[in-house]
Amino acid sequence: MNIGAYYYPEAWPADQWARDMANMKKLGLEFVHMGEFAWAFMEPTEGQFDFVWLDRAVELAAAQGLKVVLCTPTPTPPIWLTEKSPEVLMLDAAGRRQQHGTRQHACWSVAK
Numbered sequence: 001m002n003i004g005a006y007y008y009p010e011a012w013p014a015d016q017w018a019r020d021m022a023n024m025k026k027l028g029l030e031f032v033h034m035g036e037f038a039w040a041f042m043e044p045t046e047g048q049f050d051f052v053w054l055d056r057a058v059e060l061a062a063a064q065g066l067k068v069v070l071c072t073p074t075p076t077p078p079i080w081l082t083e084k085s086p087e088v089l090m091l092d093a094a095g096r097r098q099q100h101g102t103r104q105h106a107c108w109s110v111a112k
Contacts, residue, residue, distance in 0.1 A: 004024075005029050021060045054070075
């Protein structure tokens, strides 16, 4: 069976990442899944991208022989986007728009 772990490097001090990747390898994990909630770190302001931290996390995983699954960060759009385009926020069953900051708050079928 292939097994892996979800990992959020953006939530941990960078000096812990190598230790964490080594522990994943020691535990026999084969995959590490990352990036799905990191849009604000990847694009902190509109059009300004920063992948240096993600490149480092991927390199550390590779150094341990871990396969990396990179995810799209669409479940958590950054606040600059939800303020500019609130229609990207999910609507509940009553038609009320969610507020920024909840998990999975992006709407997959932008309703007008």
